[in-house]
Amino acid sequence: MKATVMYGAGDVRVVNVPDATIKKATDAIVRVTRACICGSDLWPYKEMERAETGRRMGHELIGIVEDVGSEVHTVKKGDVVVAPFAISDGTCEFCHEGLQTSCLHGEWWGGSGANANDGGQGEAVRVPLADGTLVVLPVDRDDALMPDLLTLSDVMGTGHHAALSARVGAGKTAVIIGDGAVGLCGVIASKRLGAERIIIMGRHEDRVRLAREFGATDVVSERGDAGIAKIRELTRTLGAHSVLECVGSEASMQTAMRIVRPGGAVGRVGVPHYDGIPESKQNFYDNVIVAGGPAPVRAYIEELLPDVMARRIEPGRVFDRTIGLDEVPAGYRAMDERESIKVLIKP
Amino acid sequence: MKATVMYGAGDVRVVNVPDATIKKATDAIVRVTRACICGSDLWPYKEMERAETGRRMGHELIGIVEDVGSEVHTVKKGDVVVAPFAISDGTCEFCHEGLQTSCLHGEWWGGSGANANDGGQGEAVRVPLADGTLVVLPVDRDDALMPDLLTLSDVMGTGHHAALSARVGAGKTAVIIGDGAVGLCGVIASKRLGAERIIIMGRHEDRVRLAREFGATDVVSERGDAGIAKIRELTRTLGAHSVLECVGSEASMQTAMRIVRPGGAVGRVGVPHYDGIPESKQNFYDNVIVAGGPAPVRAYIEELLPDVMARRIEPGRVFDRTIGLDEVPAGYRAMDERESIKVLIKP
Numbered sequence: 001m002k003a004t005v006m007y008g009a010g011d012v013r014v015v016n017v018p019d020a021t022i023k024k025a026t027d028a029i030v031r032v033t034r035a036c037i038c039g040s041d042l043w044p045y046k047e048m049e050r051a052e053t054g055r056r057m058g059h060e061l062i063g064i065v066e067d068v069g070s071e072v073h074t075v076k077k078g079d080v081v082v083a084p085f086a087i088s089d090g091t092c093e094f095c096h097e098g099l100q101t102s103c104l105h106g107e108w109w110g111g112s113g114a115n116a117n118d119g120g121q122g123e124a125v126r127v128p129l130a131d132g133t134l135v136v137l138p139v140d141r142d143d144a145l146m147p148d149l150l151t152l153s154d155v156m157g158t159g160h161h162a163a164l165s166a167r168v169g170a171g172k173t174a175v176i177i178g179d180g181a182v183g184l185c186g187v188i189a190s191k192r193l194g195a196e197r198i199i200i201m202g203r204h205e206d207r208v209r210l211a212r213e214f215g216a217t218d219v220v221s222e223r224g225d226a227g228i229a230k231i232r233e234l235t236r237t238l239g240a241h242s243v244l245e246c247v248g249s250e251a252s253m254q255t256a257m258r259i260v261r262p263g264g265a266v267g268r269v270g271v272p273h274y275d276g277i278p279e280s281k282q283n284f285y286d287n288v289i290v291a292g293g294p295a296p297v298r299a300y301i302e303e304l305l306p307d308v309m310a311r312r313i314e315p316g317r318v319f320d321r322t323i324g325l326d327e328v329p330a331g332y333r334a335m336d337e338r339e340s341i342k343v344l345i346k347p
Numbered sequence: 348m349k350a351t352v353m354y355g356a357g358d359v360r361v362v363n364v365p366d367a368t369i370k371k372a373t374d375a376i377v378r379v380t381r382a383c384i385c386g387s388d389l390w391p392y393k394e395m396e397r398a399e400t401g402r403r404m405g406h407e408l409i410g411i412v413e414d415v416g417s418e419v420h421t422v423k424k425g426d427v428v429v430a431p432f433a434i435s436d437g438t439c440e441f442c443h444e445g446l447q448t449s450c451l452h453g454e455w456w457g458g459s460g461a462n463a464n465d466g467g468q469g470e471a472v473r474v475p476l477a478d479g480t481l482v483v484l485p486v487d488r489d490d491a492l493m494p495d496l497l498t499l500s501d502v503m504g505t506g507h508h509a510a511l512s513a514r515v516g517a518g519k520t521a522v523i524i525g526d527g528a529v530g531l532c533g534v535i536a537s538k539r540l541g542a543e544r545i546i547i548m549g550r551h552e553d554r555v556r557l558a559r560e561f562g563a564t565d566v567v568s569e570r571g572d573a574g575i576a577k578i579r580e581l582t583r584t585l586g587a588h589s590v591l592e593c594v595g596s597e598a599s600m601q602t603a604m605r606i607v608r609p610g611g612a613v614g615r616v617g618v619p620h621y622d623g624i625p626e627s628k629q630n631f632y633d634n635v636i637v638a639g640g641p642a643p644v645r646a647y648i649e650e651l652l653p654d655v656m657a658r659r660i661e662p663g664r665v666f667d668r669t670i671g672l673d674e675v676p677a678g679y680r681a682m683d684e685r686e687s688i689k690v691l692i693k694p
Binding site for chain 1: 444449618623628
């Protein structure tokens with residue numbers, strides 16, 4: 001079968017790999033009908049050291065169950081399913097707590113070496129721990145809501161996690177740092193959770209326009225000190241109750257820590273490219289909360305799915321390009337060059 | 348009147364200062380009947396640069412109202428009152444949120460220079476913003492519960508804040524780093540909030556004995572890697588749900604970040620002597636929460652007072668020495684040399 005493999009920075013290819021097959025009784029085989037490229041895939045696309053064997057890519061997918069192992073009970077052949085970006089057993093104490101990203105038997109999509117799993121950016125995947133991982137969707141394989149449903153595998157759940165971690169709530173002011181797909185979903189989530197004022201920090205015209213349509217009340221295009229000054233101006237100098245850090249760079253985390261209000265919270269979902277949380281002494285005196293991490297999107301699917309089905313939220317609008325599997329390298333390029341917010345793949 | 352002034356590291360004296368007098372209509376004058384020395388007073392006692400004018404000391408006090416300004420309505424002459432370590436107006440939006448330490452018009456006890464306030468370690472204090480700051484106690488001036496009530500001005504509220512920030516709750520495992528008075532109050536608070544297992548990290552025999560009497564189920568006397576290994580052993584390698592960081596050194600914060608469980612929280616109340624929160628990448632992947640800061644003890648007095656009055660908690664047991672005002676320098680020395688956990692002053 002064909003699948004996406006990255007061999008080094010800038011070198012991503014669609015190549016032939018062994019067919020996905022059942023290896024354990026808890027596995028399922030899923031034929032991928034929708035996948036996508038994640039902002040986090042761009043980190044290795046920028047930085048990965050060359051590796052002969054390469055790394056299998058993709059961790060967001062919807063597909064049709066083709067086969068299940070003998071111990072799989074919650075999905076069956078023909079089901080339309082969505083897979084979160086974290087593979088989890090659904091039975092350990094962390095899964096019971098709703099923190100499936102810390103599942104005691106958890107695995108990750110893709111990767112390299114002997115323990116690599118299939119990646120979502122391919123024709124099919126073996127799904128480990130299928131009962132814990134997969135969620136059956138109440139739709140047909142080509143339902144018009146597919147782009148929206150696909151975001152439940154990562155970005156919409158991640159935006160929701162950022163908002164929950166930042167304690168967004170009724171009447172509060174939320175600032176979203178980053179106008180990528182996750183940041184945009186953070187706007188949706190903030191609106192959904194009742195934020196009164198939603199400020200997005202971003203500078204790409206098409207993205208901030210979409211942010212406004214999703215519910216952003218203000219846009220701050222300045223960065224660094226100028227951006228911080230602007231946020232202070234918009235918040236009576238007090239800062240924001242909730243800051244959703246959706247980038248992961250040191251500069252953006254520093255900004256987050258400087259615009260959060262006393263008693264406020266920073267919800268971070270951008271994979272940290274910094275050592276230690278860059279705080280000032282004032283953050284301690286202000287009782288600032290720092291929370292977040294990889295989103296346990298598996299825990300959020302049940303909560304968000306009804307809003308997607310009823311079209312109360314439309315996170316699928318973050319996809320502004322649809323490609324076939326062979327075009328995946330061009331899709332990476334388009335996202336890396338900011339020509340596209342997020343690329344949907346129809347293998 | 349006599350009051351405590353610090354002139355530099357190791358140089359603390361009881362000297363004559365101007366009498367406390369009403370300066371604003373919102374002031375009250377309180378004759379101090381109980382005060383104490385705080386672990387945080389030991390930081391300047393170790394580090395303060397020499398200053399001719401000195402710094403007025405003390406931020407924990409109980410006393411009798413002697414006089415009130417014309418705009419003071421909630422306390423009157425003769426009331427027995429407790430003052431939290433933060434002066435707050437009780438009316439601003441942060442006070443309404445229960446974050447009196449961030450009061451928009453807040454002040455601090457003691458200090459130096461033109462804006463210095465009186466300090467608690469003296470015969471009397473002018474209390475700014477008396478209506479917001481003072482809480483009337485339902486006891487006589489020499490009630491047997493005075494030591495317990497005095498802890499509501501800081502250490503018991505601070506231990507409670509550490510526990511709340513670390514999300515202590517029923518069935519959880521809490522680790523308290525630090526066996527000072529705040530750490531010991533953190534044990535009381537963890538027990539009170541329903542923690543199933545309460546592990547104190549400390550090595551002073553008298554303190555850990557008291558911790559056990561307060562409800563600690565385990566004691567870890569090792570530090571650094573050995574201490575971390577011990578905590579891992581006691582928590583099935585998973586780490587603790589709640590870590591109460593009651594020291595403030597970089598080493599103790601590093602320990603906190605290394606013993607917290609995925610999805611767990613570090614509640615820090617030790618004034619940070621580190622730059623940036625020392626986390627590992629794993630803390631992000633584990634969705635660890637960092638919270639805490641100076642405790643809004645004013646918000647907690649109403650909640651904790653009934654438990655003190657009913658003797659359900661006995662935080663006053665952290666005082667193991669009582670002195671007069673003239674003996675304050677010896678009191679600092681005793682706490683600095685770990686001869687005393689916490690010193691109570693009867694001016």
